Amino acid sequence: MISPREFHTRRQRLLRRIGKNAAAVIAGAPAAQRNRDVDFPYRQNSDFHYLTGFDEPESLAFFLPGRSDGEFVLFCREYDPKQAVWTGHHAGLEGARRDHGADQAHPIGEVDKLAPGLLEGRTRIYFPMEAENDLPARVQGWIRTLRAKARSGVKAPDELVALEKPLHEMRLFKSKGEIALMREAARVSVAAHRRALRASRPGMREYQIEAELLHEFTLAGLRAPAYPSIVAAGRNACVLHYTENGAELKDGDLLLIDAGAEHEYYAADITRTFPINGRFSPEQRAIYQLVLDAQASALEHIRPGARWNEPHDAAVRTLTKGLIGLGLLKGKLDKQIEREKYKRFFMHRTGHWLGMDVHDVGDYKVEDEWRLLEPGMTLTVEPGLYIAPDCDKVDKKWRGIGVRIEDDVLVTPAGHEVLTADAPKTVAEIEACMGTR
Ligand code: GLY
Ligand code: MN
Numbered sequence: 001m002i003s004p005r006e007f008h009t010r011r012q013r014l015l016r017r018i019g020k021n022a023a024a025v026i027a028g029a030p031a032a033q034r035n036r037d038v039d040f041p042y043r044q045n046s047d048f049h050y051l052t053g054f055d056e057p058e059s060l061a062f063f064l065p066g067r068s069d070g071e072f073v074l075f076c077r078e079y080d081p082k083q084a085v086w087t088g089h090h091a092g093l094e095g096a097r098r099d100h101g102a103d104q105a106h107p108i109g110e111v112d113k114l115a116p117g118l119l120e121g122r123t124r125i126y127f128p129m130e131a132e133n134d135l136p137a138r139v140q141g142w143i144r145t146l147r148a149k150a151r152s153g154v155k156a157p158d159e160l161v162a163l164e165k166p167l168h169e170m171r172l173f174k175s176k177g178e179i180a181l182m183r184e185a186a187r188v189s190v191a192a193h194r195r196a197l198r199a200s201r202p203g204m205r206e207y208q209i210e211a212e213l214l215h216e217f218t219l220a221g222l223r224a225p226a227y228p229s230i231v232a233a234g235r236n237a238c239v240l241h242y243t244e245n246g247a248e249l250k251d252g253d254l255l256l257i258d259a260g261a262e263h264e265y266y267a268a269d270i271t272r273t274f275p276i277n278g279r280f281s282p283e284q285r286a287i288y289q290l291v292l293d294a295q296a297s298a299l300e301h302i303r304p305g306a307r308w309n310e311p312h313d314a315a316v317r318t319l320t321k322g323l324i325g326l327g328l329l330k331g332k333l334d335k336q337i338e339r340e341k342y343k344r345f346f347m348h349r350t351g352h353w354l355g356m357d358v359h360d361v362g363d364y365k366v367e368d369e370w371r372l373l374e375p376g377m378t379l380t381v382e383p384g385l386y387i388a389p390d391c392d393k394v395d396k397k398w399r400g401i402g403v404r405i406e407d408d409v410l411v412t413p414a415g416h417e418v419l420t421a422d423a424p425k426t427v428a429e430i431e432a433c434m435g436t437r
């Protein structure tokens with residue numbers, strides 16, 4: 001669990017970063033309706049959770065450096081015993097102060113009345129510019145209210161800044177507490193992949209394997225996947241964001257599973273690909289081994305001081321070389337890489353930041369240069385090869401094979417640590433694990 005102290009420290013760091021003439025404001029995620037009278041399970045916005053640990057809709061937080069009446073002001077729902085009968089516990093104003101460290105708490109309905117006063121005299125307002133909500137319009141409304149009072153000497157903010165800039169830089173570097181949560185998400189997700197691997201048999205349906213994953217997540221207390229699980233048999237593996245999960249598992253096909261649990265707001269993101277009947281065919285094995293080699297060459301480039309693009313470039317080189325070796329590409333290695341010929345079979349990047357969001361926040365470039373890796377960053381390494389079922393450029397025997405191998409990696413002072421290393425990965429490990437079913 002992230003301690004109240006750590007939430008407090010995050011707010012202090014943000015306050016220091018934005019400086020004393022500024023204010024930051026952020027809105028909680030709204031409840032989302034699935035259909036009439038039924039909501040989706042609530043999930044707080046990651047930025048909001050990161051700063052407040054307050055996981056209720058209809059909430060809004062102000063961060064006001066140096067304010068004598070309190071630097072953290074939270075607007076939320078008042079406690080309503082009648083509402084509690086239907087939906088259970090909510091913090092109310094008292095809980096916001098007592099359990100979430102708010103210096104002041106006000107009813108959400110009073111935001112528009114009180115916000116101009118909170119922002120008066122500050123020159124810069126930070127708010128999230130990526131979020132799709134009405135906050136930008138409201139901020140403008142509060143500024144208009146202040147500007148209308150200019151003749152009586154009131155100073156209105158005149159600079160709007162993306163809160164993402166300072167906040168996402170903070171989120172990019174994971175603390176000990178955050179890494180512990182990611183380890184647990186990884187541990188449970190690894191167990192889920194092992195379970196799915198052992199459960200898979202010809203004749204089953206993809207959703208039955210999805211059920212095995214969810215079973216393992218939920219038994220461990222991790223109530224939600226970090227993203228919809230991809231369980232893709234045979235040619236379905238060539239659909240990168242396949243989530244239908246309804247097809248039959250066929251003898252002789254591969255099964256690609258891309259699934260990870262979320263643990264207290266932190267994600268795991270693992271992909272494994274294995275033969276449904278327990279034995280790779282020669283073509284499957286060749287493609288699989290090539291992706292595995294590409295992953296190994298990418299991992300070699302994960303250490304402090306390496307640039308973000310180095311693992312990807314290494315994977316591309318290994319894949320292209322191997323594809324030429326197998327006859328799937330023809331020509332000279334450097335030319336094929338330069339012309340991006342590999343993109344017919346490998347059309348995504350080798351990884352992304354991983355954290356509270358599965359595709360986590362953080363800049364990949366700094367001043368037009370690929371970013372240097374530093375200890376505390378977490379990322380995925382996930383090369384793949386996808387040979388479209390209708391690809392007439394290659395021999396029939398290769399068509400419809402889709403392989404991705406994805407692990408979660410922490411950059412450490414000495415290099416890196418693979419957080420998901422216990423999920424079977426080599427051909428021998430996979431065939432051995434499936435042999436004991
Ligand atoms: N599961 C999404 C991804 O691998 O990026
Ligand atoms: Mn991923």
Ligand code: MN
Pocket residue numbers: 258259269270271406
């Ligand atoms: Mn994934």
